[in-house]
Amino acid sequence: MLSVLLFGCIIFTAPSVVWGVQVHSSPEGLYVHQMAHGFFIVSLAILMYWLRSMKLIRYKGWRFINWSALFFILWNLDAMIIHYFDGTEGFVTIDEHTWEGHIIVASQHKIPVMLYYFGKMDHLFCVPAAIFLYLGLRALAQQVENNGYRRGEKE
16 A cells, blocks of 8 residues: 555656756856765775775675775766766757757767767766675675674674
8 A cells, every 4th residue: 555655646746857967057066066076086996995905805795895986986087077078168069859869069079079979878887886886785784694793693
């Protein structure tokens, strides 16, 4: 019954239009957003350094989390590059009035255009990062359960 009620609430309160593009008010919103990506990169690099210096990557769970951090760093770098291209005046125009959302690139240089289109596929970095994070947390939880630390059995 609860699931039917929850489903009904989601269906009847859902917005009529949902856009998959987040727009940042210019220029301050984009600057803060870019700084957040940079902060995330530095934080993950510190995590990777800490995992290696403490020699925790010899454990399967922490090794997966280390890989997750690497892929999240790549994802953030990718996002920063794409935000830069999106913020460059005259480089790209996005027609959001259709279901397809046509992207029109004005540049005649092939390398930035290829980098832009590849960068728009940020799921190639984000999905593996999320999977590695899940695998790492699952392995750590299994390790805790196997060692008897669950529910205060060991202190």
